[in-house]
Amino acid sequence: MATVSSSQTQAPSSASGSYDTTLSTGARKYLKAYGLTPPAVESYETQAKRCLAQLQSKTAPIDKYLYLSGLRNANVHLFYRLAVDHMKALTPLIYTPVVGEACLKWSQVYLQPEGLYLSFADKGHISSVLHNWPQNNVEITVVTDGSRILGLGDLGINGMGIPVGKLALYSACGGIRPEATLPLTLDLGTGNKAFRDDPLYMGSRRDKVSAEEEAGFLDELMEALVERWPGIVVQYEDFKNPFPSLERYQGKYTMFNDDIQGTGAVILAGIINAVKRNGVAIKDQRAVLMGAGSAAVGVAKQIVQFFMQEGLSEDEARQCFWLVDTKGLVTNDRGDKLADHKTYFSRKDNEGKQYKTLSEVVENVKPTILMGLCTIGGVFDVEILKKMGQWNKHPIIFPLSNPSDNSECNFEDAMKYTDGRVLFASGSPFDSVEFEGKSITPGQGNNMYVFPGIGLGSILSKATTVTQSMIYASATSLSTSLNTQEVSDGWLYPEIGRIRDVSVVVAMGVIRAAQEAGVDREVRIKNMGDEELEKWVRSKMYDPHAQTKVIEDEVSGMVGGGQKGSNAEKSHL
Numbered sequence: 256m257a258t259v260s261s262s263q264t265q266a267p268s269s270a271s272g273s274y275d276t277t278l279s280t281g282a283r284k285y286l287k288a289y290g291l292t293p294p295a296v297e298s299y300e301t302q303a304k305r306c307l308a309q310l311q312s313k314t315a316p317i318d319k320y321l322y323l324s325g326l327r328n329a330n331v332h333l334f335y336r337l338a339v340d341h342m343k344a345l346t347p348l349i350y351t352p353v354v355g356e357a358c359l360k361w362s363q364v365y366l367q368p369e370g371l372y373l374s375f376a377d378k379g380h381i382s383s384v385l386h387n388w389p390q391n392n393v394e395i396t397v398v399t400d401g402s403r404i405l406g407l408g409d410l411g412i413n414g415m416g417i418p419v420g421k422l423a424l425y426s427a428c429g430g431i432r433p434e435a436t437l438p439l440t441l442d443l444g445t446g447n448k449a450f451r452d453d454p455l456y457m458g459s460r461r462d463k464v465s466a467e468e469e470a471g472f473l474d475e476l477m478e479a480l481v482e483r484w485p486g487i488v489v490q491y492e493d494f495k496n497p498f499p500s501l502e503r504y505q506g507k508y509t510m511f512n513d514d515i516q517g518t519g520a521v522i523l524a525g526i527i528n529a530v531k532r533n534g535v536a537i538k539d540q541r542a543v544l545m546g547a548g549s550a551a552v553g554v555a556k557q558i559v560q561f562f563m564q565e566g567l568s569e570d571e572a573r574q575c576f577w578l579v580d581t582k583g584l585v586t587n588d589r590g591d592k593l594a595d596h597k598t599y600f601s602r603k604d605n606e607g608k609q610y611k612t613l614s615e616v617v618e619n620v621k622p623t624i625l626m627g628l629c630t631i632g633g634v635f636d637v638e639i640l641k642k643m644g645q646w647n648k649h650p651i652i653f654p655l656s657n658p659s660d661n662s663e664c665n666f667e668d669a670m671k672y673t674d675g676r677v678l679f680a681s682g683s684p685f686d687s688v689e690f691e692g693k694s695i696t697p698g699q700g701n702n703m704y705v706f707p708g709i710g711l712g713s714i715l716s717k718a719t720t721v722t723q724s725m726i727y728a729s730a731t732s733l734s735t736s737l738n739t740q741e742v743s744d745g746w747l748y749p750e751i752g753r754i755r756d757v758s759v760v761v762a763m764g765v766i767r768a769a770q771e772a773g774v775d776r777e778v779r780i781k782n783m784g785d786e787e788l789e790k791w792v793r794s795k796m797y798d799p800h801a802q803t804k805v806i807e808d809e810v811s812g813m814v815g816g817g818q819k820g821s822n823a824e825k826s827h828l
Contacts, residue, residue, distance in 0.1 A: 277296065285814060321364060324369070342752050355406075358401075358407065371384070373439065374441075378475060379475075388483075393435055395425060395714065398490070399414050399492045399494065400441040400493075402445070421438075429796070430797045442458045490510070490512070505720065507720070508720065509719060516721075517726075521701065527730070527731070534648055543579065546628035546656075547579065547580040584609065584610040584611075586601055586602045588603075589609055624650075625651070627663030628656060632662060680699060680700040707758045707761075708729055708761025709729050711761075711792070712762035712763070715766060718776070724771065733760070763788055766792075
């Protein structure tokens with residue numbers, strides 16, 4: 256619930272919703288915001304008409320992004336009302352793919368503070384910098400060092416667009432209050448010389464710190480975060496090497512890495528639904544992954560867990576995967592030193608032969624599943640798509656790289672060259688395609704289907720850690736969240752406009768998994784049945800449409816009955 260504190264009566268703020276033009280004259284006067292906005296008391300419909308017209312008047316996606324960013328800072332509840340009501344249209348402007356351009360241009364288009372920056376020079380007094388953040392109740396943070404933003408490389412502090420955008424989706428999709436979120440970017444230097452030489456670049460002009468220096472910095476950061484905000488959920492995002500921090504902290508803090516675990520979970524949900532439809536037994540599935548980075552390995556490991564749940568041994572499940580990187584098929588005897596994370600899926604059955612291209616691997620394996628996480632646009636070419644259609648009644652093709660230009664293929668080509676039989680999901684959005692007189696909507700394996708629910712479920716259960724079982728539960732819960740019509744239409748993921756309902760399903764799965772693992776601390780919900788738990792979860796979600804009434808009621812209560820309890824900052828907990 257929103258809280259109108261005494262400090263807000265002294266200093267109106269956009270973050271508190273004080274400048275919302277739906278507020279009554281009396282509320283504005285009490286909040287000392289009267290006269291700071293035009294006098295008309297408007298309906299949301301009028302607000303939305305104005306905002307959507309302004310948005311439509313802008314042609315460049317980056318201009319639309321900047322308009323929405325300004326709106327979020329000027330009138331936070333109005334921004335989220337629009338986001339909730341126009342989820343499908345606005346999500347690409349709030350996050351991928353447009354956030355990629357925003358990050359590239361962050362230092363050029365910078366207008367106002369939108370998060371917290373910590374520099375390597377702050378080592379030794381990180382805690383004091385965290386105390387500069389004005390919110391005393393932060394429930395979740397997204398942290399990046401900008402070293403591997405989407406498929407765009409090392410962007411340094413320009414990567415702040417990722418935590419900002421991601422947390423906007425935590426609020427819009429998962430119902431986590433905006434003021435309880437902290438976008439956090441670590442300025443640990445950048446290997447991007449062009450940025451270091453750019454006079455407009457706003458980060459430190461030094462090369463990237465060493466892995467040892469970063470580890471020490473992160474140790475101090477994690478301790479300072481939980482000291483400042485006990486119970487905070489920490490989501491790591493877009494680190495060039497995400498494995499060390501995940502291995503170091505996942506059993507100690509309430510943290511997870513969305514690149515590895517979130518991506519794996521959302522793709523697993525799509526795979527669960529796809530393998531139900533492609534008619535191939537689990538033991539006979541053959542998956543080729545173009546890309547062998549952290550995200551690809553995270554995806555493959557999640558699917559291995561599913562295959563094991565379906566009756567395969569771990570070794571049998573692992574042998575269903577062939578990973579391809581820039582040097583070809585990942586094998587034990589390729590001659591190069593493999594990164595640690597690649598060794599789990601390294602093949603030893605290649606009989607000394609090295610397959611150096613994706614085409615060679617595909618021809619040899621004849622996969623039932625083809626996935627891309629390599630950021631090489633168009634690498635699933637016509638010949639590969641045709642062969643997938645020839646070998647499979649329903650080929651599973653998931654080009655997962657972002658943004659759209661980096662997608663391994665597009666939906667239209669996948670439909671065309673498999674005669675419309677493809678089971679398709681992409682990382683970036685694609686338009687529907689007309690095929691044989693029907694409009695076919697592509698699936699999008701967007702992490703936004705799971706990370707808001709993972710965050711919400713972790714917060715509400717007061718989880719001490721985010722276990723692998725909680726991540727797996729997010730995937731299986733997502734796979735069951737489709738309604739009857741979506742299943743009938745052959746969709747792999749639910750309609751994006753239902754994302755808040757989906758987040759409830761995912762959060763409930765995460766809560767149940769936390770309870771089963773014994774890492775939950777919220778005793779009030781331990782014995783709730785599913786129906787009661789669902790009602791409770793929904794009651795804890797931030798609803799931007801309810802905020803005007805909440806503020807009006809609280810102001811009315813203060814005027815009529817004093818400010819009893821009004822200074823307490825409220826949260827989900």
